[in-house]
Amino acid sequence: MTAKRILLIVGGGIAAYKACELIRLIRKAGMSVRCVLTEGGAHFVTPMTLAALSEQPVHTSLFDLKDEAEMGHIQLSRQADLVVIAPATADLLAKMAAGISDSLATTLLLATDKPVLAVPAMNVRMWQHAATRRNVTQLRADGVTILEPDEGPMACGEYGPGRLPAPEAIMVAIHAHFSRSDVLAGRHILVTAGPTHEPIDPVRYLANRSSGKQGFAIAGALAALGARVTLVAGPVVLPTPPGVTRVDVETAREMAAAVDAALPADAAVMVAAVADWRTEISAEKIKKTGDGTPPTLAFTENPDILATLAASPARPRLVIGFAAETEKLIEHATAKRARKRADWIVANDVSIDLMGGETNSVHIVTADGVESWETLPKQAVADRLAARIAQALA
Numbered sequence: 001m002t003a004k005r006i007l008l009i010v011g012g013g014i015a016a017y018k019a020c021e022l023i024r025l026i027r028k029a030g031m032s033v034r035c036v037l038t039e040g041g042a043h044f045v046t047p048m049t050l051a052a053l054s055e056q057p058v059h060t061s062l063f064d065l066k067d068e069a070e071m072g073h074i075q076l077s078r079q080a081d082l083v084v085i086a087p088a089t090a091d092l093l094a095k096m097a098a099g100i101s102d103s104l105a106t107t108l109l110l111a112t113d114k115p116v117l118a119v120p121a122m123n124v125r126m127w128q129h130a131a132t133r134r135n136v137t138q139l140r141a142d143g144v145t146i147l148e149p150d151e152g153p154m155a156c157g158e159y160g161p162g163r164l165p166a167p168e169a170i171m172v173a174i175h176a177h178f179s180r181s182d183v184l185a186g187r188h189i190l191v192t193a194g195p196t197h198e199p200i201d202p203v204r205y206l207a208n209r210s211s212g213k214q215g216f217a218i219a220g221a222l223a224a225l226g227a228r229v230t231l232v233a234g235p236v237v238l239p240t241p242p243g244v245t246r247v248d249v250e251t252a253r254e255m256a257a258a259v260d261a262a263l264p265a266d267a268a269v270m271v272a273a274v275a276d277w278r279t280e281i282s283a284e285k286i287k288k289t290g291d292g293t294p295p296t297l298a299f300t301e302n303p304d305i306l307a308t309l310a311a312s313p314a315r316p317r318l319v320i321g322f323a324a325e326t327e328k329l330i331e332h333a334t335a336k337r338a339r340k341r342a343d344w345i346v347a348n349d350v351s352i353d354l355m356g357g358e359t360n361s362v363h364i365v366t367a368d369g370v371e372s373w374e375t376l377p378k379q380a381v382a383d384r385l386a387a388r389i390a391q392a393l394a
Contacts, residue, residue: 004031004178007080007114009105010050012040014155015087015121015164019045022086022167023053029171032056034080038105040089062104077112082177085109087121087164090132096144097135117177117242119147119170124160140245147173148240165239173242176224180243183390184227190265190316191219192272192305194234196252200297201282208273210324211356212236215271217382219244222269225390230262234272252278252302259305260312267318267389270306271346278302310341318392320344323365326351333365343367346385364388 006026010019019035026033035050035058047058059076077083085092085105092105096118101107109116118139126132127149136146147170150163193215197205212233219231220241229244232255240246247262249255252274259268277299286295306321321342323333326349333347345365361375364385373384 004082005080006031006033006174007036007076007083007108007112008033008054009036009038009083009085009088009092009108010041010045011038011085011087011089011092011105011121012043013087013089013121013164014044016041016044018164018167019086020049020053022084022170023050025167025171026174027054029175031174034076035059036076036105036108038092038103040091059104062107074111077108078114080112080114082174083109083112083114083116084119084170084174085116086119086170088118090120090122090126090129090135093118093120093132093135093139097138097142115143115145115177117145117147117173119164119173120149120162121164122149122162123154123156124158124162127162128160145173145177145243147242148246150239151237169239176220176242180224180226182226184222184225184386184393187227187266187393188230188264189222189227189389190230190232190259190262190268191215191222192232192234192255192259192268192270192274193219194236194238195273196234196255196275196302197250198252198275198278198302199281200279201284201286203285206275206277206279208275209356210234210236210273212238212272213356213358214322214360214378214381215269216241217379218269218271218385221379221382221386222389225386230265232258232262232272251275252305256303256305256308259309263312263314263316265316266393267320268309268316269320269385269389270309270342271322272305273322273324274305275302304340306342307340318343318389320346320389323347324350330363330365330370333363334370337365 033054034056037060051058095106101110150165151161152163194212195208195210197207199205216238219229223229223243231244231246247258279297310319319342323336325332329349333345337345347363360378360381364371
């Protein structure tokens, strides 16, 4: 990392103060950093502060570059190994998506031929506005990596997604960028993760204990190998892995629709623990009867997402399912692979650790037999499985 050069664009917003700590972490990692401070950003941090921390001149205007007669903004935009925008305001994202170059920052972004990592920070309603969602979609299609904002209380008094992630989380994304491989470049891989929630009434639902950790780790590992990853996530509170496009759903039917919408894909890794059943939703909270008689719930089978995908005309080349079992692990996983027409089943015993732990012990069931792995951290399982997928698609 010692030879890596970061160009940091600091946008306007209260979160601009976090750029100071980010600069410190970048330099601690052995990388150099040069800063571009927008007009809005200068209301929250000063050029002198950023210059002192980076030990580099800070640029604020297109015409403050001494070598602008020789197109200094072009040189500045291309001397870095990675361009990071933190905070990336709604205004900056909109101008990037539209190709507007009306300042030093936007001109650099339009002129750069280097990878761009944008870290949005804004009011929750601005982040959720249809215009911002369109801009984020366009930027991702243009190849910009978007680090999803955190959820929490904001300076404006509202609560929700829109907070700038901690500088440490931004550093994780920077490290992930430089450790990426291109072995899966050009491949689109679909991953599902987490549980589904099937409502019973306005306040209750059927669910399971899936944490989503293994699926999220797999999505991140595949993105690190250069794949374009779509992660369809059930209701879990986990950060989106760098470079991954996330689609949040709640129910099995919503997950099935999102999976279908994400096709075509080269591979699908169906990690989610999808509820097998749903019930008719009561319009009002179900009350106790007073005589000890339990309510009667009429169950309907949910769509079988894995089997439907494996039988689809748009079937990915490689379809991988997961089987969380409490008994007869290999027997049930082998039968599931045949029944669902999956290429691989990744089986794990949850009779002791009922999901949510930090380690996993898996068995890969394929047409060639069973390969058993030792107990590993979930990230190590993800990295190893991603490498196997890359090998299979090569």
